[in-house]
Amino acid sequence: MSNNITIVGLQWGDEGKGKLTDFYSENAAAIVRFQGGNNAGHTVIVNDKTYKFNIMPSGVLHGKLAVIGNGVVLNMSRLIEEITALRADFEITPKNLLVSENAALIIPGLHPEMDAIFEGASGKAAVGTTKRGIGPAYMDKIGRFAIKAGDLLFPDSLPEKVDRLLFLHNAIRRGCGEKEASASHILDYLNECGEALSPFIGNVGQRLYEIKKSGGRIIFEGAQGSMLDIDHGSFPMVTSSNTIAAQASIGTGVPPSEIGFVLGIVKAYTTRVGNGFFPTELNDEVGEYLGKAGSEIGVTTGRSRRCGWFDAPLAARSAYLSGVNGAVITKLDVLDELSEIKVCVGYEIDGEKVPFLFNAKDEAMSKVVPIYETLPGWKTSIKGMKNLADLPTNARRYLDFIEKHIGVRIIAVSTGPERSETIEISKPVLR
Numbered sequence: 001m002s003n004n005i006t007i008v009g010l011q012w013g014d015e016g017k018g019k020l021t022d023f024y025s026e027n028a029a030a031i032v033r034f035q036g037g038n039n040a041g042h043t044v045i046v047n048d049k050t051y052k053f054n055i056m057p058s059g060v061l062h063g064k065l066a067v068i069g070n071g072v073v074l075n076m077s078r079l080i081e082e083i084t085a086l087r088a089d090f091e092i093t094p095k096n097l098l099v100s101e102n103a104a105l106i107i108p109g110l111h112p113e114m115d116a117i118f119e120g121a122s123g124k125a126a127v128g129t130t131k132r133g134i135g136p137a138y139m140d141k142i143g144r145f146a147i148k149a150g151d152l153l154f155p156d157s158l159p160e161k162v163d164r165l166l167f168l169h170n171a172i173r174r175g176c177g178e179k180e181a182s183a184s185h186i187l188d189y190l191n192e193c194g195e196a197l198s199p200f201i202g203n204v205g206q207r208l209y210e211i212k213k214s215g216g217r218i219i220f221e222g223a224q225g226s227m228l229d230i231d232h233g234s235f236p237m238v239t240s241s242n243t244i245a246a247q248a249s250i251g252t253g254v255p256p257s258e259i260g261f262v263l264g265i266v267k268a269y270t271t272r273v274g275n276g277f278f279p280t281e282l283n284d285e286v287g288e289y290l291g292k293a294g295s296e297i298g299v300t301t302g303r304s305r306r307c308g309w310f311d312a313p314l315a316a317r318s319a320y321l322s323g324v325n326g327a328v329i330t331k332l333d334v335l336d337e338l339s340e341i342k343v344c345v346g347y348e349i350d351g352e353k354v355p356f357l358f359n360a361k362d363e364a365m366s367k368v369v370p371i372y373e374t375l376p377g378w379k380t381s382i383k384g385m386k387n388l389a390d391l392p393t394n395a396r397r398y399l400d401f402i403e404k405h406i407g408v409r410i411i412a413v414s415t416g417p418e419r420s421e422t423i424e425i426s427k428p429v430l431r
């Protein structure tokens with residue numbers, strides 16, 4: 001049985017996956033990103049020092065092999081910035097960083113600009129993207145126009161590939177009244193980044209196969225959340241990649257049997273950045289409290305996150321989609337000061353109960369009314385607790401309630417941002 005771990009978010013992202021990836025990386029050989037790009041934002045605090053990553057897998061702080069898989073869209077200048085910043089404290093060499101030759105590139109000046117143009121033209125239908133060029137870069141990948149990291153190893157082939165890419169982009173830019181992009185600028189950028197990154201570019205599938213053969217553990221680190229999945233999320237208000245566990249296989253080149261233990265990360269309440277339905281959203285002082293107490297500001301864009309009560313059907317659906325084997329509840333301490341805590345346990349439309357699975361579309365979901373159960377709060381600080389037995393009875397009751405309603409065993413609880421502020425209940429091991 002595989003001893004790998006795949007970490008996915010069960011809400012709309014920002015569940016605290018970075019901290020947990022870091023927490024579980026100690027015994028791992030490699031930490032691998034398999035989708036998304038620098039739209040993700042991970043904050044990891046180690047020894048009072050805060051590290052913010054957009055693209056680098058979180059576990060790099062343990063000196064493990066950090067891998068960027070083929071399913072990622074790669075902004076090379078951002079990666080170079082992160083490598084440079086990390087080099088103040090860590091050695092980053094081809095021994096501990098590998099970039100898939102098949103990762104499609106996000107090209108500054110093309111993809112982020114197209115993202116901004118599309119968003120700007122969409123009015124009320126705008127997704128509220130991070131404007132990092134994620135959607136346009138995946139468009140080019142699926143349309144087979146993309147330039148991939150491995151192309152940088154063959155600089156002589158680049159002019160033709162850039163011309164082909166610009167045939168498409170400049171047609172769109174002309175149509176949108178924008179200035180055409182220059183091939184020579186893009187070539188200079190690609191060659192410059194190629195020089196810096198080519199030692200890191202290689203065959204990810206092969207390397208992961210070798211790690212598996214030698215018995216090493218691989219951690220697949222998901223970005224965004226299940227509700228932002230391009231196929232199974234709240235389309236069109238989603239990101240442009242598949243965010244559920246199955247993508248760990250497709251986005252890295254390992255078979256589905258190597259996904260291993262699927263760990264679902266879920267916040268003790270719900271947040272969302274960007275537009276789209278959010279049945280348990282709170283536009284009142286409790287919502288404000290959650291935002292403040294939980295520091296709910298986006299790492300990537302600095303935007304305030306929308307906040308609401310825990311939505312159990314939503315988390316249960318996400319857990320089902322990824323075949324989650326164990327859940328981690330994060331930010332439980334954020335609820336410390338509330339005297340009552342509500343949990344959504346179902347939905348109704350016009351007084352009729354509806355299951356979540358029926359439709360994740362905005363048109364239907366924006367009509368649902370959550371059915372709540374109210375639990376008593378614990379009104380005491382649990383910040384930094386490390387033992388389940390130390391939690392107040394009402395906090396334990398809240399966890400039991402969530403566990404029952406999402407149908408997944410809780411294997412850990414996070415009680416603060418530091419790696420040490422974690423209650424470990426059981427190990428992420430397939431039985």
Ligand code: IMP
Pocket residue numbers: 012013014039040041127128129130131132133134135223224225228237238239240273274275
């Ligand atoms: P994009 O991924 O930049 O195209 O943005 C699409 C949607 O996904 C927007 O609603 C973003 O706010 C959201 N999104 C993208 N990345 C993250 C993330 O890491 N956390 C939370 N939301 C995200």
